[in-house]
Amino acid sequence: MSKKLPAPIMCGKERATTIEHIFEGTPFNPVLPDDRKLYRFVLPHWQRLPCWDVARQTKFVENVFLGFGAGKYVCNGGDYEFSGDELPMSGWLIDGQQRITALGEFKNNRLPIFGDIHFDDLSPYERRVRFNREPFPCFELDYQPDEHLLKQLYLQLAAGGVPHTAEDLARLGVIA
Template identity: 50%
Template sequence: MYLDSPLRGSGGDAQGLDLTIYNSSSHGILAHTYLPDYVRIHFFLVAQLLEIAMSSLALPAPILAGNQRSYSISALWEGTPARTNVDQERQLLNLVLPPWQRPPSWGLDQQVQFIEGIFLGLGTGYYVINGRDYDDQGHDKPMSGWLIDGQQRITAIARFFHGEISIFGGIFFQDLSLGDKRRRFNNLIFPCIEMDYTNDEKVLKELYRRLNFSGTPHTEADLELLNA
């Protein structure tokens, strides 16, 4: 709905203000009436404020913007790793964890189930990293290569690769044949969204918050229903 309120009279006097009300859904004039001046002025001002408010509404730019990479699982430990810049950062294979990320939280059973799921064809999901950039000496810039989402899964992969956990009742990574390592683990695609490098920590924190705090954990009742 919008209002058309031309001033009538001379000298900008509000006397004789003609209020016409339009409605886009009916494609025409709903009402045309003469009201007391203060009512007409009130409606006119409200309409102007609504128009200003509606014109200021806009969708924000994406915060998860970058390139979708088809990296193999083994890319997590092969090649040149990103390096920590401050003591509070933590190294995780070739990636760096921001100082404000929590420690690993998955238990052993969760880690084992995730690794077993890879061998069962259930996939890996994707992980998100801040792109890498370098200073004039070739060193990683601050926040370069930060892992924003995927810590729990990549921690499980690291522990399996280093022989710290076993799957399917006692199979360790080193027990696998070279063919099984390559075909069923190392060379499988672990999709990655690699952001354009940014040193805006507020953006990275907001992205982490939205990726990691929006889920609803299963309750005990949910699990009982699943196991019934």
């Protein structure tokens, strides 16, 4: 008798996007009152604040330039009312906040890499080819209206990173 695997909970499509897409793509707008913005994305009200220290941010951005890639990020797909208004949770960034924050800090000249190199120190070619056009794929979930499932995905995806504090888990409604 074979054992049954659980059904996948992460359903959607991988999009071949680049780093510049996170800064210049069509933005989503917060629909719920406590949601926050991070460039073109909406952060769920229960997602923790940025927690990477400068050393971790720097190492991540340096690794992008060394050819290790940026990984991929996960967002909830967008869906709309008949009126054209976005549905709640459209465009929520589920995974990738720390990496996107680090990339933004570098792009905005607030995070030097390799000692003292800022974004503005790069040649136009280096900005375009080695940063802006560097692959940073997005796994776009099929629009998911179930906030509980989105929280479950968030925790599953974050399991290998910086551990959540008791305060982070309380924001999610999870008992530590």
